[in-house]
Amino acid sequence: MKAAVVVFPGSNCDRDLKVALSQSMGSQPAMVWHRDTALPNVDLIAVPGGFSYGDYLRSGAMAAHSPIMREVVRSAERGVAVLGICNGFQILTEAGLLPGVLMRNKNLRFVCRDVFLRVENADTVFSNRYSAGQVIRIPVAHHDGNYFIDEEGRAQLEGEGRVAFRYCDAAGAADDRSNPNGSLSNIAGILDPTRRILGMMPHPERLSDPTLGGDDGRALFDSMISALS
Amino acid sequence: MKALVHITLKPGVLDPQGKAIENALTHFGFEGVQDVRQGKYIELDLPDGDHAGAEATVKEMCERLLANTVIENYRVEIVDQS
Amino acid sequence: MKALVHITLKPGVLDPQGKAIENALTHFGFEGVQDVRQGKYIELDLPDGDHAGAEATVKEMCERLLANTVIENYRVEIVDQS
Amino acid sequence: MNDLSNATPELAAEHGLTAEEFARAVEILGRTPNLTELGIFSVMWSEHCSYKSSKKWLRTLPTEAPWVICGPGENAGVIDIGEGLAAIFKMESHNHPSYIEPFQGAATGVGGILRDVFTMGARPVANLNALRFGAPDHPKTRHLVSGVVAGIGGYGNCIGVPTVGGECTFHNSYDGNILVNAMTVGIAPTDRIFYAEAAGVGNPVIYVGSKTGRDGIHGATMASAEFDDQSEEKRPTVQVGDPFTEKLLLEACLELMATDAIVAIQDMGAAGLTSSSFEMASRGGMGIDLDLDHVPMRETGMSAYELMLSESQERMLIVLKAGREDDARAIFEKWELDFAVIGRLTESGRMVLKMGGETVADLPVAPLADSAPEYDRPHRPSPAQPQIAATDVAPSVGVKEALVTLIGSPDLCSKRWIWEQYDHMVMADTVVRPGGDAAIVRIHDSNRALAVTTDCTPRYVSADPVEGGKQAVAECWRNLTATGAKPKAITDCLNFGSPEREDVMGQFVGAVSGIGEAARALEFPIVSGNVSFYNETNGKAVQPTPAIGGVGLIEDLSRLARIGIDQPGLTLLLIGKTEGQLGASIYLREIAGREDGAPPPVDLATERQVGDFVRDLIETGKVRICHDVSDGGIAVAVAEMILAGSVGVTMSVPETADHGWWFGEDQARYIVAVDNKTAMKIEADAKSGGIATMQIGVSGDKVLNLGPEGELPVNTLRDAAEGWLPAYMDA
Numbered sequence A: 001m002k003a004a005v006v007v008f009p010g011s012n013c014d015r016d017l018k019v020a021l022s023q024s025m026g027s028q029p030a031m032v033w034h035r036d037t038a039l040p041n042v043d044l045i046a047v048p049g050g051f052s053y054g055d056y057l058r059s060g061a062m063a064a065h066s067p068i069m070r071e072v073v074r075s076a077e078r079g080v081a082v083l084g085i086c087n088g089f090q091i092l093t094e095a096g097l098l099p100g101v102l103m104r105n106k107n108l109r110f111v112c113r114d115v116f117l118r119v120e121n122a123d124t125v126f127s128n129r130y131s132a133g134q135v136i137r138i139p140v141a142h143h144d145g146n147y148f149i150d151e152e153g154r155a156q157l158e159g160e161g162r163v164a165f166r167y168c169d170a171a172g173a174a175d176d177r178s179n180p181n182g183s184l185s186n187i188a189g190i191l192d193p194t195r196r197i198l199g200m201m202p203h204p205e206r207l208s209d210p211t212l213g214g215d216d217g218r219a220l221f222d223s224m225i226s227a228l229s
Numbered sequence B, C: 001m002k003a004l005v006h007i008t009l010k011p012g013v014l015d016p017q018g019k020a021i022e023n024a025l026t027h028f029g030f031e032g033v034q035d036v037r038q039g040k041y042i043e044l045d046l047p048d049g050d051h052a053g054a055e056a057t058v059k060e061m062c063e064r065l066l067a068n069t070v071i072e073n074y075r076v077e078i079v080d081q082s
Numbered sequence D: 001m002n003d004l005s006n007a008t009p010e011l012a013a014e015h016g017l018t019a020e021e022f023a024r025a026v027e028i029l030g031r032t033p034n035l036t037e038l039g040i041f042s043v044m045w046s047e048h049c050s051y052k053s054s055k056k057w058l059r060t061l062p063t064e065a066p067w068v069i070c071g072p073g074e075n076a077g078v079i080d081i082g083e084g085l086a087a088i089f090k091m092e093s094h095n096h097p098s099y100i101e102p103f104q105g106a107a108t109g110v111g112g113i114l115r116d117v118f119t120m121g122a123r124p125v126a127n128l129n130a131l132r133f134g135a136p137d138h139p140k141t142r143h144l145v146s147g148v149v150a151g152i153g154g155y156g157n158c159i160g161v162p163t164v165g166g167e168c169t170f171h172n173s174y175d176g177n178i179l180v181n182a183m184t185v186g187i188a189p190t191d192r193i194f195y196a197e198a199a200g201v202g203n204p205v206i207y208v209g210s211k212t213g214r215d216g217i218h219g220a221t222m223a224s225a226e227f228d229d230q231s232e233e234k235r236p237t238v239q240v241g242d243p244f245t246e247k248l249l250l251e252a253c254l255e256l257m258a259t260d261a262i263v264a265i266q267d268m269g270a271a272g273l274t275s276s277s278f279e280m281a282s283r284g285g286m287g288i289d290l291d292l293d294h295v296p297m298r299e300t301g302m303s304a305y306e307l308m309l310s311e312s313q314e315r316m317l318i319v320l321k322a323g324r325e326d327d328a329r330a331i332f333e334k335w336e337l338d339f340a341v342i343g344r345l346t347e348s349g350r351m352v353l354k355m356g357g358e359t360v361a362d363l364p365v366a367p368l369a370d371s372a373p374e375y376d377r378p379h380r381p382s383p384a385q386p387q388i389a390a391t392d393v394a395p396s397v398g399v400k401e402a403l404v405t406l407i408g409s410p411d412l413c414s415k416r417w418i419w420e421q422y423d424h425m426v427m428a429d430t431v432v433r434p435g436g437d438a439a440i441v442r443i444h445d446s447n448r449a450l451a452v453t454t455d456c457t458p459r460y461v462s463a464d465p466v467e468g469g470k471q472a473v474a475e476c477w478r479n480l481t482a483t484g485a486k487p488k489a490i491t492d493c494l495n496f497g498s499p500e501r502e503d504v505m506g507q508f509v510g511a512v513s514g515i516g517e518a519a520r521a522l523e524f525p526i527v528s529g530n531v532s533f534y535n536e537t538n539g540k541a542v543q544p545t546p547a548i549g550g551v552g553l554i555e556d557l558s559r560l561a562r563i564g565i566d567q568p569g570l571t572l573l574l575i576g577k578t579e580g581q582l583g584a585s586i587y588l589r590e591i592a593g594r595e596d597g598a599p600p601p602v603d604l605a606t607e608r609q610v611g612d613f614v615r616d617l618i619e620t621g622k623v624r625i626c627h628d629v630s631d632g633g634i635a636v637a638v639a640e641m642i643l644a645g646s647v648g649v650t651m652s653v654p655e656t657a658d659h660g661w662w663f664g665e666d667q668a669r670y671i672v673a674v675d676n677k678t679a680m681k682i683e684a685d686a687k688s689g690g691i692a693t694m695q696i697g698v699s700g701d702k703v704l705n706l707g708p709e710g711e712l713p714v715n716t717l718r719d720a721a722e723g724w725l726p727a728y729m730d731a
């Protein structure tokens, strides 16, 4: 698999993502600077977490309109897989690649901690190494992770099996207590209609190494290797 | 001249900040506040010139960047420097 | 009735958001934007009643909660429901 | 009145210069300084920049060791951590700004300390913060806590440096003067460390980063407002942090540092342009000409005075090798930062400032630096306090109730509410997160790590500055040791009241001597630090608070200890001697409502012997669960080990165990949890070394069984520990 990580001014999880990807790929992803107008020929484009452009105005808004994102959209149309994590998810929604928006966390506070996720769809290029209903532990770290979409949009996501991950408790129950940010229906990650674009708030790259306290995140990267190579 | 831009959440869109303010106000003992919505207010300094043209440009700015038209409405007003 | 509250940074106080928006706009090819300042715009629904009283209350809300008066100014306007 | 008008004694006084200092300034210049020059004198001779009240005593601190690459005097301290790498770190206070505007004050405090570290070539890898707030029931406290925590998180989270540790305690002496101390640790290759010593006549002086505005021009606030009294626009304003620009500045500086274009570099901190340009010139014995017209300005009509005193954030001053301007410019333009050549180095030995074609200041560098005032202020030692044993304190409640109260008290309760608002995992190297004794951050791409912590027990320091100073260093050393790290060096942030008061100066002198004594005994040199005086409101000083930030090294990540007890059947072994010292203890304050008594004495030889013994157990893989015993004594330590883990403990305690035994704060103690065979082996080894040990319990079940004192469900402890702060903040 060949991969590229898009770097914006203010991205700060680009290196973490690179490390996690190369651990699974066995090779280095290309790092693409936001000013670049061309993308290398890759199977996966990863948009990392951070505070692109300071997350001023709206999280992800300015990055979504930068030249490189036009290329990302074009590649996505050609079927290249796109993964957006945290700020990357926000950027993909602002760019219109994924529906809905990520609003300020319900309690208005930044939240950084491990959460449990229920794998809702294990039949994607991002999740084939998990099993449906599996509960995994992965950290979140965001201020604007409160997913919102209108009722129609929500019904469509649910109906088409496009909710990828849901916040839940250790036993897999998705309720208010296990919802770290107020997201609608505990939605933590969603897919586009082609299932080849994934946006998620939690950071799998931060728990892909046992030394850091867990590696539930690693299967996400391994999934892509098997599906996209 | 100046462009005054108001960006507000569309009705029905969840507003965590507004809700939080509402709760805090009741908490502080301010009674009877029925609903609070928080939006953005942006002032742009523009070179003096024709208002209509400026308004069109600023509306384009809103469409392309300043507002997320999926969830937000915007209102543009051009005024002469005070 | 409604209270319309504008909260803006005091003159001279650095506005990183405004600055970032300004740069972004220039990148998108919008020329000549000289300065951008971002503030908050808050709408509060209040039970109908005497404007002067409401204005006083909302100003108190600004002092105590809505505005950070060390770096922000606020403006309150009471209007009848539109 | 303008930049050039002559300063008057009144104006000098408003600038905080004494009559003698002003006279000396006139003497150095051979004429009366103009307003701009006065501003520069006032900054360079301020307590903040000149350390005039503390210098004499700071000189007595040990600052050297074979592994110290650069001690105090530069922007931050530098130590060798092996494999061609150096750790660069410092702690700094931002107390007053944080009290005025908690969010921005704390945020810019973080931004400032980050710049101190990356200006030396390091990539910051960890932030910590030591916070002291007023009494929880003080009307301002809640607002200050939420603003400060949001501000620290807002800055660190955005720039992408993990905030992995700190302290947060409450006491009414901080009601009107909170303490916000921020620490940053960075890592750089030992052959790529950058200093702030100007060199090379003709080399260009470069300004990079944000534009200069009228931010935080203080000291001279009134004066500047008067001499140019316009509307509000013109008046100095609270400084606002821009972490996004700082992130760009960080990356741009590191990119430039990868080349060989830099001669010297220094961040613009307090009175940025003045201190950075003046200090770089004076360190290098150079002269410097600046053309202020080229300084990037955020506002129109700024005066030389304002430009030189502005505290606008996210700015750096760089001396480049002549001819490398374009390479540098390209990098900063790539990162969309301002870049301007604003002057050159000269051999004149003078600082000459030009604006609008005319000379607005002309000062001799060396004389101004050399004759900076230094005071030996009168100081009175604090009166000795009596030691307090259990027999002197009638227990008002049983051990059970006391423990629940203590573990749920503002100072000892879990600070989760705080650190969950900090991104403590970004950079994906955080091995041990906040909540343990020290946080552990892996050295990227290696199997080694840094352990970091901040510590100070102000109630000890106020009871006995010398012992309290020793204890702060000892606890810091112990917290690193308890993880298995080898303590390497410390930075300090000495927060005190007014040095012009004999009792406060006495506290300072005592604390510094205690800190020095401990640092010497533990081979734990002070490589950087900061003094913050005048922390008082209407004559009431804060508790003396010398915060100590420590850095330790872990050579093998497979050999470290955590505090959580994660399996049943383990023996809890107490290592170190217990006497039951209750003086100045948290038990005495929270349970008996007393703040008197002498703090537990610190025997540095024992401290070192026991610590080295424990560290060896961890390094050799015998121990992987360890916690030091500090506030609240054995009872609280065991409770913390249970709460950080997954099982309870059944205590087995001596008949004689009284509240002194349970809650006494005797120093140099650790608790380890090991299988019984190992426990006996350790006890034997300890015995031969003359180190006291005692088996105090066995892990298992979901309760803390206190023997004769009854038992507590783990959940009761957890609710108490986790409950207080969120409940307080949401109230």
Ligand SMILES: Nc1ncnc2c1ncn2[C@@H]1O[C@H](COP(=O)(O)OP(=O)(O)O)[C@@H](O)[C@H]1O
Pocket: D129, D130, D131, D163, D164, D165, D166, D167, D168, D412, D415, D418, D419, D433, D434, D435, D436, D437, D438, D439, D454, D455, D479, D630, D631
């Ligand atoms: N302001 C803070 N920011 C981050 N972590 C904090 C803060 N205050 C306390 N902590 C964390 O809470 C834990 C307990 O703090 P403390 O009681 O000071 O530990 P100790 O008693 O071992 O010195 C430590 O891991 C510390 O890093």
Ligand SMILES: [Mg+2]
Pocket: D436, D437, D438, D479, D628, D630
């Ligand atoms: Mg400890």
